[in-house]
Amino acid sequence: MNEKIPAAVAFEDQLRTNGQYEEDEAFHLDLERYWIEFRALKFWIAGIIALCVVAGVLATLLATDLFRASARIEVSDESVSVTDVDLPTRVALRNEQNFLNTQYQLLNSRFMASRVAEAKNLARDEEFLELFNLDEEGQADQQAIERVLLENVTVEPISQSSLVDIHFSSPSKTLSADLANSWAEEFISANYEKRFGANIEARKFLNEQIAELREKLAESETELIEYANANEILILQTERGDAGSDSASQTLIANDLEALNNALASAVSDRIEARATSLSSDFPANDPRSILRADLIRAEAELARLSENFGPLYPELIDKKTEVEALRSSISRETSSVLRSAEIRERELRARFEAAKSRFLSQQGQSIDYGILKREVDTNRELYDALLQRYKGLEASGAGQNNISLIDRAAPPKVRYSPSLALNLLIALATAAILVVVLVYLRVLLSQTLKDPQDVSRRLGLPLLGAIPTHKGGPVNEALLERSSELSEAYKSTRTNITFLTPDGAPQVIMVTSSVPSEGKSLSSFALAASFAQLGKKTLLIDADLRNSKMVELVGGDSLEDRGLTALLSGASQISADSLINVADHGFDFLPTGRKPPNPVELLASPRFRELLDQARQDYDQIIIDSAPLLSLSDAIELSRVVDGAIYVIEADRIKLRAIEQALKRLRETGGMVFGAIVTKLDQNNSTFGYGYGYGYGYGYGQAIEKSDD
Incomplete structure (x- = not known):
């Protein structure tokens, strides 16, 4: 035939479109394929699950008990928004998230592990070293300790909050709680040092300087006191000179000298006054001599009056004279006594003054040394007060509030954290699930044969014309003659699908081929010929497999080696009754191959075969050609x-x-049309793909499955 029939071309386009549609639903169909493979591997899968569960239980029983303690801290962001508009607020939120992420990373850093290791002196902690097998002659490597700490600490931020949980796991309850608390405390301390580090360093420096000055001040004061005691220097009053140094009058001797000087001056004044008084007879009002003087004046007045009136021998006058003399003698004696007392007092005070003056002059050199020591004490005290004031100022200004605080301290856990039987079983089941998925996937991936008849459309892009079950015992001819047999029903369904290939019914000339021998190609050709004959069509079955024909065994009778297809192609005679075998039981004519030719491809490619086929088109309604397989051969x-x-x-x-795709590609590249495919030898292994429910026949009669020959 020179050209394909237009209806067949249109139907092929429709089939390809349908095939594309089915490819679009490949995902759904692939899931079904995986499920089928899953069921096929159910014993393997059960073994994998059991093995993983046993491994999970053993891992739980053999693992070391771990206890996890948790400390909770609050990390507050003190960043201040520049403005109150929306955009900077969003920026602030982003900055806050960056800040929190930074803190989380710091909590998980080697920096924190190093601080905790140093703070707890873990390199010499026998319990820690023994629990984590780090004991190396009583001291472990610092990097190994840090690695262990980082492996066992877990930082867990609490969602939608600024709270962070710090978990630490170890075989010891108390050690877990201790290290969790230490981790939190060291992180808080590190943050405080980072924020107020300069202030802390300054206060530390000032504290050291203050301690030194305190000692120096104490030493200078001790030296001053010892010098003053050794030299009997007693300070009664502190006075400042113009140069800021203490004067010598501040001592007890200077104070005595000043008092004696004042007393001496007073004594000198009293003596002078007493002498002047003795000469002037002008006594003070409170002076006893004033009374005597007054009495003397009255006595002298009486004496004068008596002298004027009486004579010298007047007794009363003589008495008065005696009284006057007595008063004068008393005044003279009193004046002499006062003058002597003043002179004596002056001499005594002058002597004491001279003695104090001598002591003061001898203490002048010691006062200089004392002043030097005193100035050193004052200088040290001023420096000490200044540094102490500065320290207090830094403490008041730099003691800011830490933005990270400890909320809950870790307590020793009461129950173990790991191993968890439930978790290990869950992991075991998850591992088993992964292994099962991998196993099923590899099974599907490596299983490249056609198991599901629907793969004809899904993978090959061909319509599925028929699904033929494996023939289960008995001659094939008898099974095909039995109209109700599953083999006969299967080919009837296939024939029906073929009749819908074109609007005019089944194509007149159909070639049946396969990839390799023994796939059921010859049986399908024979069964289709018999099925079309049952419709009353005049049918011709041509055995064109000139290399290894099995058709004569199916048909029975003479092979007609001198009158078969080979003889017709080699000679000039036409198809006649002598060259055909009438298969009366099935109602069709059969043209066998005859003898095997040495050049089958040349015979089939010759114009002679086209001439014979044109003759057959005129004589028969349906022509079925059984050809050789496609792979490695060019006959088809x-x-x-x-x-x-x-x-x-x-x-x-x-x-x-x-391999099937390559064979179909060869066929299509030469311009050949493929109407569809027939899947043969389906058995109970294919039942899970839905075979047996869409074609009106079933299987499973309990007999042993025997695959038929080609």
Whole structure:
């Protein structure tokens, strides 16, 4: 045939479109394929699950008990928004998130591990070293300790809050709580040092300087006191000179000298006054001599009056004279006494003054040394007061509030954290699930044969024309003659699908081929010929497999080696009754191959085969050609040029799909049309794909499965 029938071309386009539609639903169908493989591997899967569960239980029983303690801290961001508009607020939120993420990373850093290791002196902690097998002659490597700490600490931020939980796991309850608390405390301290580090360093420096000055001041004061005691220097009053140094009058001797000087001056004044008084007879009002003086004046007045009136021998006058003399003597004696007392007092005070003066002059050199020591004490005290004031100022200004605080301290846990049987079983089941998925996937991936008949459309892009079950015992002819047999029903369904290939019914000339021998190609050709004959069509079955024909065994009778297809192609005679075998039981004519030719491809490619086929088109309604397999042979390729189209026979679960695709590609590249495919030798292994429920027949009669020959 020179051209394909237009209806067949249109139907092929429709089939390809349907095939594309089914490819679009490949995901759903692939899931079904995976489920089928899953069921096929159910014993393997059960073994994998059991093995993983046992491994999880053993891991739980053999693992060391771990206890996890948790401390909670609050991390507050003290960043201040520049403005109150929305955009900077969003920026502030982003900055806050960056700040929190930074703190989380710091909590998990080697920096924190190093601080905790140093703070707890873990390098010499026998319990820690023994629990984590780090004991190396009583001291472990610092890096190993840090690595252990980082492996066992977990930082867990609490969602939608600024709270962070710090978990630490170890075989010891108390050690876990201790290290969790230490981790939190060291992080808080590190943050405080980072924020107020300069202030802390300054206060530390000032504290050291204050301590030194305190000692120096104490030493200078001790030296001053010892010097003053050794030299009997007693300070009664502190006075400042113009140069800021203490004067010598501040001592007790200077104070005595000053008092004696004042007393001496007073004594001198009293003596002078007493002498002046003795000469002037002008006594003070409170002076006893004033009374005597007054009495003397009155006595002298009486004496004068008596002298004027009486004579010298007047007794009263004589008495008065005696009284006057007595008063004068008393005044003279009193004046002499006062003058002597003043002189004596002056002499005594002058002597004492001279003695104090001598002592003061001898103490002048000691006062200089004392002043030097005193100035050193004052200088040290001033420096000490200044540094102390500065320290207090730094403490008041730099003691800011830490933005990280400890909320909950870790307490020793009461129950173990790990191993958890439930968690290990969950992990075991998850591992088993992964292994099962991998196993099923590899099974599907490595299983490249056609198991599901629907893969004909899904993978090959061909319509599925028929699904043929494996023939289970008995002659094939008898099974095909039995109208109710599953084999006969399967081919009837296939024939029905073929009749819908074109609007005018089944194509007149159909070639049946396969990838390799023994896929059921010859049986399908025979059964289709018998099925079309049952419709009353005049049918011709041509055995064009000139290399290894099995058709005569199916048909029975003489092989007609001198009158078969080979003889017709080699000679000039036409198809006649002598060259045909009438298969009366099935109602069709059969043209056998005859003898095997040495050049089958040349015979099939010759114009002679086209002439014979044109003759057969005129004499028969339906022509079925059984050709050789496609792989490694060109017989079917040559036949595809003269037939209306081909039906591809595929044995289930035998040939890799890639080989089938290559064979179909060869056929299509030469212009051959493929109407569809027939899947043969389906058995109970294919039942899970839905075979047996869409074609009106079933299987499973309990007999042993015997695959038929080609």
